[in-house]
Amino acid sequence: MGQAPGSRKTVFCCSACGAVVGKWQGQCPGCAVWNTLVETPAEAPAGTRQPYAALAGSSGVQVLGNIEVREEARLPTGIGEFDRALGGGLVAGGVVLIGGDPGIGKSTLLLQALAEMSARHRVLYVSGEESARQIALRAQRLALSSGELPLLSEIRLEAIIATLQSSAPQVAVIDSIQTLWSEQLSSAPGSLAQVRECAAQLTRLAKQAGTTIVLVGHVTKEGALAGPRVLEHIVDTVLYFEGDTHSSFRLIRAVKNRYGAVNEIGVFAMTERGLKGVSNPSAxxxxxxxxxxxxxxxxxxxxxxxxxxxxxxxxxxxxxxxxxxxxxxxxxxxxxxxxxxxxxxxxxxxxxxxxxxxxxxxxxxxxxxxxxxxxxxxxxxxxxxxxxxxxxxxxxxxxxxxxxxxxxxxxxxxxxxxxxxxxxxxxxxxxxxxxxxxxxxxxxxxxxxxxxxxxxxx
Known part of the structure; x- marks a missing residue:
């Protein structure tokens, strides 16, 4: 039976591998995982959208032994436990994804880190969840020296990319990736297609411009990062916040890190002035x-x-x-x-x-x-x-x-x-x-x- 005139065609996208099928099935035909197909609006034909480019740039065939290798320079955040989880600090052009339960301290930690780095580096805090006034109130409550911290409240991907290209910050925080939407897609913010497209565009910009981008991600009720699993494959580092929101202690664990050790942790204590590193976590x-x-x-x-x-x-x-x-x-x-x-x-x-x-x-x-x-x-x-x-x-x-x-x-x-x-x-x-x-x-x-x-x- 044909689709009613004026109605929008929908497809089903796998949240684990990103495969797209025309009708719902219990098992994804792409990755064979059960109950991962989510209904989403069909996107515009490929001819009406911008062509894709390689995330890390493309080059001809090279001999591995002839490639010049150099140690990646680190940008310390000024927060020792955060740097430990990152493997020594942020890497220019790296993309970090950090997730955790609501209220566990993701935005607080990143605001502290950017406020600390703003005196030495060009930084930008992009918020799609809170207004500029709300962030200013939080910075005041945490007694942060954030007078020189640039702030942008925006959820349109194209506007964010234009700002990143014009201001050329060394470090940018996107809080959060689920709130962004691209004009090239017709689906709503937070959909699988939007999250995948926005993350890919930001990653491409980070690799080309050398800007370190930190993405905040929501988590599901099972504790996994929301959105397609391809999101974790795109980025360079994946960090998880652990800990009970009723306890004052928080742990950041690196579950993926192309620039450092996996399963490295940073230990924090939540105080009235934000997250403070714990020097002797065994205690x-x-x-x-x-x-x-x-x-x-x-x-x-x-x-x-x-x-x-x-x-x-x-x-x-x-x-x-x-x-x-x-x-x-x-x-x-x-x-x-x-x-x-x-x-x-x-x-x-x-x-x-x-x-x-x-x-x-x-x-x-x-x-x-x-x-x-x-x-x-x-x-x-x-x-x-x-x-x-x-x-x-x-x-x-x-x-x-x-x-x-x-x-x-x-x-x-x-x-x-x-x-x-x-x-x-x-x-x-x-x-x-x-x-x-x-x-x-x-x-x-x-x-x-x-x-x-x-x-x-x-």
């Missing part, structure tokens, strides 16, 4: 107990290039009905595997127990090196025996019950020694040849050996 992830408590174990984890000490808390209690497994900040699927390993190789069963795990401070831990600390906290809670207060633990546990080494083991041990820990339960393969501080090392090869040594310490 916020360790609880201060008056006495030793059962179910608490200190993990030495590695976040990017930074070792952190995080307290892992476990509560094992008699189940009434089906046993529950609940984790906060840790992988719930891995917990089930670790409980099976503990039963099979150490003879400790938790099939009739509720097991609850928590990483103190709101930090999220994904590395396997947390396995040994998780199991030690569970055994401590189950047996109701407190671990020594100054014991640090790390190590991966395999299905065969072996304790595998963790990367950068000596850096982890130095961090524990620096914070005054006296014992360390580690994989045998991570045992250093020379003593590190006053640490007494307990090197184990299997999980049953770790449990036995734990009983001797407790």
């Amino acid at each position: 916020i992830f360790l609880s201060q107990h008056a006495t030793e408590v059962a179910g608490s174990c200190v993990l030495v984890t590695q976040e990017g290039t930074r070792p952190l000490l995080v307290e892992i808390q476990a509560l094992v209690d008699q189940a009434h009905g089906n046993p529950r497994r609940l984790t906060v900040g840790l992988d719930g699927q891995r917990l089930a595997m670790l409980l099976a390993v503990l039963h099979r190789h150490a003879g400790i069963a938790c099939f009739d127990q509720d097991v609850f795990l928590n990483a103190v401070g709101g930090v999220r831990i994904s590395e396997p090196a947390a396995d040994l600390a998780v199991l030690m906290a569970i055994v401590s809670s189950l047996k109701n025996r407190a671990l020594p207060e100054k014991l640090a633990v790390f190590g991966e546990v395999g299905l065969a019950g072996e304790v595998r080494p963790a990367p950068r083991g000596q850096e982890r041990l130095r961090e524990a020694a620096k914070l005054g820990f006296t014992h360390a339960l580690i994989p045998a393969a991570n045992a250093p040849r020379q003593a590190i501080g006053r640490l007494e090392l307990i090197a184990v090869r299997r999980i049953e050996e770790a449990v036995r040594r734990l009983r001797e310490l407790a």
Whole structure:
């Protein structure tokens, strides 16, 4: 049946890969992901739009060995923890995408950074969500020296690009990419086509003019960046804000970085004067107990290039009905595997127990090196025996019950020694040849050996 006269034709665009189909399907034919097709107005024919160009410029075939390589110059933001997450600072011509929950501090941090940089560099803050008056009130509340900070309230992409070309700033912030719209497209701001087109145009401008552009992105209820996944592929760096809005601590994690380490984090505390960097982040992830408590174990984890000490808390209690497994900040699927390993190789069963795990401070831990600390906290809670207060633990546990080494083991041990820990339960393969501080090392090869040594310490 034909389409009614005057009605607008719509297509369905995949939010994961950007593929376009004429009718809705449960599964995207391009990337085979389910329930990602979103209805959007069909765009104008290609002949009525400007031709596309390569994002990073095009060149002929070159021999890789003949290409001149130079270290990328960094523009420090003046905020140490932000620079750490970026890999040392902003890079000329780089495009950074930063996302996080509403109210977590994205705009506050970027306003602080631009206010700090405005005295040394040409900067521009482009806001599509707030008026100039609202931003001025925020700067006044944060007591920022922003008297020389240029500000533009605009959502039209063409007007923003014209301003960037005329003023030629070294650093520009676009807050946010979901509010922009291009006159070349008929869809509304925030649609998949608009977000993809606006990001591509801004990235092309950044590469050609050498301007560093920071894009603020909204997130979905699952915590992922809203819009097509191609948005994350276009940019050079993707940063996520982590942390509970009810807590004063915030973490910025780099999940993609073409100019630095991935999984590098910056730690901040939200104060009345904005976000302040935390010089000793391990302190916020360790609880201060008056006495030793059962179910608490200190993990030495590695976040990017930074070792952190995080307290892992476990509560094992008699189940009434089906046993529950609940984790906060840790992988719930891995917990089930670790409980099976503990039963099979150490003879400790938790099939009739509720097991609850928590990483103190709101930090999220994904590395396997947390396995040994998780199991030690569970055994401590189950047996109701407190671990020594100054014991640090790390190590991966395999299905065969072996304790595998963790990367950068000596850096982890130095961090524990620096914070005054006296014992360390580690994989045998991570045992250093020379003593590190006053640490007494307990090197184990299997999980049953770790449990036995734990009983001797407790």
